[in-house]
Amino acid sequence: MLINKTILLALFISIFFITCTKKNPISEPNLNHSIYDEDAISFLNDIQNQIIINNSNYFNECYCDTNNNNILEPLELTYLRWNYSEVEEKKYLIEVSFITSGYFIDSIPSSIQFVESLESLTIVNSSIESIPEEIFSLTNLRNLNLYNNNINELPDLFYQLDSNLLVLNLSGNSISELPSSLLELNNVENINLNNNQITSLPDEICNLNSDINISLTENAICLRDNVPNCFEEKIKNQTKCYSEIDLDGIQSIIDSNNVSLDICECDLNLDGIIQPFEFGQKTWETWTENARLIEATFSDINYFPKITFDYLTSIEKLNLADNNIDTIFNEIEKLINLKELDISNNKLVSIPETISNLEKLRKLKVNGNDSLIYLPELYQLNELNISHTNLFCENDIYDEEYLNNYLAYDIIVYGAFMQYCVMKPDINFLEDMVEVNELFSTWSNIGEQIWHDGRLTSFSLRNEININEIPISIANLTEISYFEISNSILNDVPIEIGELTSLNSLVLNNNNLDEIPFDFSQLHSLHLLDISSNDLNEFPESICQIQLIEVNFEDNRICDNLNPPCSIFQWNEQIQTQRCKNLEDINFILELKNQNNLEGDYSTIGLQVWSEIENEELDRLIFFEYIGIQDTNSIIYNIPTEISNVVYLEELNVINHSLENIPFEIFSLPELVSLNLSSNFINNFSITNNQNYSLLNIDLSHNELINLPNEIINLTQLKNLDISYNFIQELPLAVGNLNQINNLNISNNNFTKIPNIIENLTSLTTLNISSNNIDSIPDSWCNQLSLDWNNLNNFNSDDNKLCDQSKIPTCITVNEINQNCD
The missing domain is CATH 3.80.10.10 (Ribonuclease Inhibitor)
Structure with a gap:
């Protein structure tokens, strides 16, 4: 019979949890006996006397001496629960749970009969040998838990508790027979009789209410004749029927591997010890005394000791797969009844010769032992699994002769080529x-x-x-x-x-x-x-x-x-499903190509960067750069107005071409950050009246500009402006409102005096006014602008006509050698 761990454990926990878990189960701090039921105090006094006789120091061990008088008093016992009656102004005892104190209790006092309010009684791990008849007068009792005592006989009085009793836990005792009244209970929900000495069941058990959960594991119900037909299928895990020889063998595995509760969650009876009957998955002989182990699976082990083979001589199926075993000893030959052996996925290097003496062995799995290189001849087998090993390899070369030897005996070989x-x-x-x-x-x-x-x-x-x-x-x-x-x-x-x-x-x-x-x-x-x-x-x-x-x-x-x-x-x-480029952006490049007679496919015109844009189905053009080579057929004379549709363009660089003007649509592009049209022939341009918040950088150097449009004021976020190498004589007043500008280059133009509006550009970090005809610098610059005046990287005024020191602020040093002072 195969152990069903889940059912056994769930049933035991449900019963044990119900009976042993309480809310606020503490001793009463108020030792004024007058407000407590006298009968309850009398019962507790009898319990207290037993505990003191068996352990006079218990008041220290339980930490329950609430009045510090070094005496254990009835109301200091743990764990008690009371119910206060406002009408009678009295507390009545409804729950008693003696767990740690149970070790020092020998019997249940007869005085319990007068505690009529009692609903739950738990006395476990004690030496109680009998249940007094007085308990059966407690008609309010709902829970009776006498787990792990020495009770060997039950009174036939359980019918008296039928009206309220819900949980009965008598496991871990020495009960051998069941009284008929126990089996006549109708309202009880759980009866736990595990781990007793029960050898047979009366026919009355067939009349037991089918809604009642009754557990009878770990008993000695070994013979089929001792069980009514109605209950045969419910008899499982009768551990006292198991052969001590096999149990000793399993114990040797537990001991040699130091199996603990951390490794194996198999403490089925919750006693804190891993018993042999709890370890592994096992099948035993059924309906016999001294039942032998027939099938077993053991996990989480590193070692299978030699002595174990001396014990498990009746085993027919042994599963040791998925462990860390590196050695199988010669003593395996003692498993004379072994028919199936699974030692796959371990760390074996070889299998002992003595395994060939197992005449009944028909199935062998050694697969997954990565380093396994030797297996004796086992021609008595029907099936052999050797995948993920090196058994059929000789000097890292596959030797098919090994396979043919097994096939000659009609043996099915799995994984023969998985070497x-x-x-x-x-x-x-x-x-x-x-x-x-x-x-x-x-x-x-x-x-x-x-x-x-x-x-x-x-x-x-x-x-x-x-x-x-x-x-x-x-x-x-x-x-x-x-x-x-x-x-x-x-x-x-x-x-x-x-x-x-x-x-x-x-x-x-x-x-x-x-x-x-x-x-x-x-x-x-x-x-x-x-x-x-x-x-x-x-x-x-x-x-x-x-x-x-x-x-x-x-x-x-x-x-x-x-x-x-x-x-x-x-x-x-x-x-049609391709993620291609936006047609409007392509159309701009095609117009650029057509209007300027450029050669090649649109994708070859300049340097293009396309990108996926959120909420756009097709890629959009975000970068376009075309650096011209003069005297070729690749010169741009005109930028088409279709550029207005390239709304995700972030950078436009058309350098060294023959542009003469700039379409104003460029300054309306909402994502444009940088514009470089240097080295062209641009002589004028216009800007839209709408404010532009994106454009940060403009380079119009090396063109033929005479002036800048007033609408430049709309480029409110402009930070870098280079208009060097043009023919500009003055700046529009609007430039003075571009207070975000950091870098301004107006060198190599036709300025004769400093534009006054520059002093308003308080964010300037670099200013280049070199190579003009300027003869003076305003004194206000020293206060208005925060430039490093003596650092050419920040301020350059060379190649002007700054020859009169009186026209130069004291904060600025000008070397006449670098000026045109003829």
Whole structure:
């Protein structure tokens, strides 16, 4: 009969918890006896006398001497619960729970009969030998818990408690027979008779209310004839029927492995000790005295001692899988009845020769012992599992002769080719996958693997977000037919995939691939290719060299080659799903190309950066730069007004071309941060009347500007302005309102005097006024501006006409050598 741990433990805990757990179970601090029921005090006094006789120091041990008189008084007993009657102004005892004090109680005083208010009585771990008849007069009693005493006989008076009794716990006693009145109870919910000396059950048990939970484990009900037919199936785990020989054998395993409650949560009877009948999963002979152990599974062990084999001689099935055992001793030959042995997934290196003496052995599992290299000839077997070992390897070379020897005896061999000498190339790939992607895993549990004849034939890795690389050792997978890495961050694949000629299906969807670098021409077995939801810019045309049945390239960025390179299934439907560039942005570049007679495809015009934008279905142009080379056919004369539609443009650089004006639409672009139109022929431009909050940097140096428009005041966030190398003679007053400017360069212009408005630019950190015709600097600058006047990187006034020191503030030092003072 197989132990059902869950049922046994749940039943025992439910009963024990109900009977032993109380709210606020403390002794009464008020020792004024006058407010307490006299009969209850008398009963407690009798209990107190027993405790004092057996342990006079108990008042110290229980920490319950509330009045510090070194005497244990009745109201100081733990644990008591009272109910106060406001009508009688008296407290009545309703609950008694003697647990630690129970060790010093020999009997239940007859005075208990007068405590008519009592609803719950718990006296456990005591020496009580009988239940007094007086208890049965307590008609309010709902819970009676006398666990772990020495009771050997029960009065046939339980019918007197039928009206209120709900829980009866008599486990851990020496009861041998059940009175008929106990089995006639109708309202009780739980009866616990575990761990007694019961050997038989009366026929009356068949009349027991089916709603009552009755537990009879750990008794001695060994013979079928001693149990009514109605109750046969409920008799389980009769531990006192078990052979002491086998129990001693199990005890030797517990002792040699120092099995504790931390290791094994198997203390079924909650006594704080792991008993042999509790350890492991076991099947015993049924309906017999001195029952022998037939089947057993033992977990969480590192050692199977020699002596155990002397005890478990009747065992037929022994499961020691998934432990840390490194040695099986020669004494295993003593298990003469053993038919099935599972020692898989341990740390064995060899199996002793004596195992061949087990004539009844038919099934043996040694798989998963990575270092196992030797197994005796076991031709009496029907089945043998040796996968993930090295048993059929000789000097790291597979020797098929080992297999043929077993097959000659019609033995089914599982994992014959799953030998590490065969599997090593594929294992190397899996180990590399773990290493290069820094996975917290081992080769054996990464992804979903299917092996056949020692070779990896299918590998799937889904939703592993940390995969960004496939190692080149994928070339080792010469037998792989299905390979998948999906829903990850894979950004590159090795060209060695093109060598996997057995590949039938390749799935790389939902990654970050922007190209497929390998050649498909050798993948003639490939029928399915899924590269959807990546960032591919081009369709891999070498696919056309094989006969693919299905290819999925949806949701990529294949935007330029809109015509299929060959016959591709549902090309038109899939090309419509590509995440391509916004047509308005493309149209701007096309207009730029057409209006300036530029050559090449739109994607080759200048340097372009496109980006995904939230809530935009297609990529938008955010950066455009075109640096011209004079005397070529790539010169820009005009920027088309369609630039107004490029609303996500952040930076525009058109440098060294032949622009003569700037379309005012540029200054309306809401995301534009930086504008560089230097080295052109711009002589004037206009700015929209709307305020621009995004533009921070403008470089219009090396042009032909004569002035700046007043509307420059609308560029409220401008921080850097370079208008050097132009023909400007004065600045508009509006510039003085650009109080965010940090860097201003007006060098190499035609200024003859300092624009007064500069002193309003209090955020300036650099100012370059060099190479003009300026002959004086206002004194107010020293107070208004916080520049490092003597640092050329911050302030440069060279190559002007600052020759009269009286026209130069004292905070500024000007070297006449660097001035035009003719």
